[in-house]
Amino acid sequence: MTAGGFARLQDELKRLKTTERPRVMRALEEARAHGDLSENAEYDAARHEQGLIEGRISELETKTRTAQIIDVSKLSGNDVKFGATVHLKDVDANSKITYQLVGADEANIKQGLLSVIAPLGRALIGKSVGALLEVSAPGGVKSYELLKVEYK
Numbered sequence: 001m002t003a004g005g006f007a008r009l010q011d012e013l014k015r016l017k018t019t020e021r022p023r024v025m026r027a028l029e030e031a032r033a034h035g036d037l038s039e040n041a042e043y044d045a046a047r048h049e050q051g052l053i054e055g056r057i058s059e060l061e062t063k064t065r066t067a068q069i070i071d072v073s074k075l076s077g078n079d080v081k082f083g084a085t086v087h088l089k090d091v092d093a094n095s096k097i098t099y100q101l102v103g104a105d106e107a108n109i110k111q112g113l114l115s116v117i118a119p120l121g122r123a124l125i126g127k128s129v130g131a132l133l134e135v136s137a138p139g140g141v142k143s144y145e146l147l148k149v150e151y152k
Helices: 003-032 041-066 119-124
Strands: 085-090 095-102 113-115 132-137 140-150
Touching: 003 041, 095 119, 113 119, 119 132, 119 140
Parallel strands: 095 113
Antiparallel strands: 085 095, 085 140, 132 140
């Protein structure tokens, strides 16, 4: 995972522990104060939310504990590997797009963060500038040309 992705996971973990967990605990206490818990929808909803938050905290703690952080700024070369920022030409749409190849946990296509396990990410690994790629997508086969590879 990149250092940026690791920082985002840590930020989410901190927010869940310092803001969301205490908020749900207060909601549980308020719901308990209303009496009969067997027919208390507020209590049920707060317990459900508590379970989701605790599950996500556990997941994030495991991910941050076992993460292997790659310093992309120390990488170089002309071929695509994890952490590379790639500049592509979408041959079909005649448009240019830029993605950084990242781990699955930090991928966000709207932010230009492409998972290395996504079909396009897998197709890019090991390719050099000038490579032509054909990738199967839900809308059919898409063609790309690799214009530039950067490590920043």
